[in-house]
Amino acid sequence: MPQIFSSRSDRRLRLALAIGAAALFLSLAVGFAYARSGAAWAVGRPALQPIPFSHAVHAGGLGLDCRFCHAGVEREAAAGMPTAETCLGCHARVWTVVPQFAPLATALARSTAVAWASVHRLPDHVRFHHAAHVQSGVSCQTCHGPVWEMPRTVKAETLSMGWCLDCHRDPAPRQGTVEQVFDRTPVEGQPPDRPFGLAAQPVLHQGIEVSPLTRCSTCHR
Numbered sequence: 001m002p003q004i005f006s007s008r009s010d011r012r013l014r015l016a017l018a019i020g021a022a023a024l025f026l027s028l029a030v031g032f033a034y035a036r037s038g039a040a041w042a043v044g045r046p047a048l049q050p051i052p053f054s055h056a057v058h059a060g061g062l063g064l065d066c067r068f069c070h071a072g073v074e075r076e077a078a079a080g081m082p083t084a085e086t087c088l089g090c091h092a093r094v095w096t097v098v099p100q101f102a103p104l105a106t107a108l109a110r111s112t113a114v115a116w117a118s119v120h121r122l123p124d125h126v127r128f129h130h131a132a133h134v135q136s137g138v139s140c141q142t143c144h145g146p147v148w149e150m151p152r153t154v155k156a157e158t159l160s161m162g163w164c165l166d167c168h169r170d171p172a173p174r175q176g177t178v179e180q181v182f183d184r185t186p187v188e189g190q191p192p193d194r195p196f197g198l199a200a201q202p203v204l205h206q207g208i209e210v211s212p213l214t215r216c217s218t219c220h221r
Contacts, residue, residue, distance in 0.1 A: 041158035047117035050103040059148035066140055066147075066182050073140075077129040081116045084108040119153050120144065127219055137175040139187050142167075148184060161219075168213035 034040050058064045067073060072080035084107040091101060107114045120143070122128055133143075140147070145156025157163055167174055176187030212218060 036160075036162075038158060041160060042155055043158055044154050044156075046152035046154050047119045049117055050115050051100055053153075054151045055147045055153055056149055056151045073130045074134050075131050077127075077131065079130045081114065081118075084114050087114075119155050120159060122159065125221055127221055134181050135178060136171070137178050137181060137187065138171070139174075139176065139181050139183065141184070142174050142187075146184070164219065165214060168211070171213065 038044060058069075059066070069082035069086060070079035072078055084104040087104050088101065088108060091097075091104075104114060143157060143159065145154075147153060174187060180187055
């Protein structure tokens, strides 16, 4: 049977297939690397807020405690965001720049919440409890970075499932005393040594105890 394609055509086809396979592999590798990079998780990217707010001024320069604005962080799942009353309680007397604070005045007049844009919002299917982490001696900067140095608040960590699991598998290096949680120095000292919540309920899977910090049901509804 006579040859339909020339040897030159065969070489070109093989070369095209090799280049195509290499390009596909490279594309998958680049996509995988990007998905795990900070850029894909908006690390370092500030969110647009209804009013210009600087943690560097309030937490850094003035030294305000985190709990002054995030009042629920020690007791509730959500840390809470500052209300218009909280902001205007100070700014009605200090640095009353009317155009900048118009959204706060509007929220106060309408009895509505200030429409802050969350920098660290997690997906709806993820369950996160601030109080549980605070009571375990995990400092704010572990997840949020040095917020007191940020003129505009940005995400310091990806907060991906892999990042959380890395901490849950070996939490001790990131734990200190409960009294240190709101300090701005690296965590030191002995973390709380008491089981609570899910940690007090051992679970066996095929005869092997599963850590409460790595169970799917701990963080996912």
